[in-house]
Amino acid sequence: MATTQSDIARRANVSRSLVAQVLTGSPRTRTTDETRHRILQAAKELGYRPNAAARSLRKGRTNMIGVVTPLHPHLFTMPYFVQVIGGVLDASMQTGQTMALFDGNVWAPDDPDRLIFLDGRCDGLIVIAALEIQGLTQGLQCANIPFVAVNSGETPADMSSIDIDNFQTGQIATQHLLELGHRRIAFFYDGQERLFTHQRLEGYKAALAVGGVPFDERLVFGRRPLCSPFENAKRAAALLPEVTALFGATDRVALEAIQGLREAGVQVPTQISVVGVNGEFDGEVSVPALTTVSQRLEALGVEAARMLFDMIAAPNVAPRKVNWPVELILRKSTAYLTDGKRAGLREFVD
DSSP, X not given: OOOOHHHHHHHHTSOHHHHHHHHHTOTTOOOOHHHHHHHHHHHHHTTOOOOHHHHHHHHXXXXXXXXXXXXXXXXXXOHHHHHHHHHHHHHHHHTTOEEEEEESOOEETTEEEEEGGGGSXXXXXXXXXXXXXXXXXXXXXXXXXXXXXESOSSOOTTSOEEEOOHHHHHXXXXXXXXXXXXXXXXXXXXXXXXXXHHHHHHHHHHHHHHTTOOOOGGGEESOSTTOOHXXXXXXXXXXXXXXXXXXXXXXXXXXXXXXXXXXXXXXXXXXOEEEEEEOOHHHHHSSSOOEEEEOOHHHHHXXXXXXXXXXXXSTTOOOOEEEXXXXXXXXXXXXXXXXXXXXXXXXXXX
């Protein structure tokens, strides 16, 4: 038979109400340290385990949060999502919460206009790249469900969010390459016109301008249809030795580009330096290890979860906008340009 708070009260020779206050950490508890110790010791000796379901019913909560991602067939092969979700899960476990994952399937199967979250299954949600899921944020706001948008770009003022400054991130990556002596720097993305890609491209342009380097549209790879970073890297290899550095809009893009360069017989960083963005664990173990502007993805997930927990505990709290800091992580994929100035850009070789 399960141990109850009444059993603990009898063992510790105190009232049941005092046991409840001590075990829940109530700030209204008035007792001595000795009595508190006696209650906790009795609970330990009797093997007491709190009834999470009953506690949730008393609080009107499920003790479950949801994480929503865009629909992607290979979600768990993408380190960005795995690391952010891992941070959310860690924070949830530390606070006794459970976590549900919704990979873009947010509308009820029997009613395409109704969010599945309206059945009360989650106390709140963390939504990654929220603006990529049509109608989601509006539906959550109308339903008054607490949620935090993660890396969703320019969200409305009345929406809690945590995001990096993508413009600044583009500046940091490009400035690093400029400081190494590079002047002909290619910008790579995966062809998908996302807001963060545009912002990082604008940061790249701004850093070039500060460094006195003219922007060259021909060094932006990704706008040609059906060309992956892998294929574009093989095209860019034909521009060596004029092009000496490559900035990938994400780590995934940068790592694909390195593979393409390797297939074209180009060595990184001996012939071309490569930098990415995100700080994904794949970059730590790649050959060469990838220099990156890191978001500290697990920590970002933890902070997003804490923001959501605060919103659930205090429903009327004002929306928060967190500008998440980034840091340049130096590894083996970038190096100083040591062989002097380069000539002008040659024409593409198809």
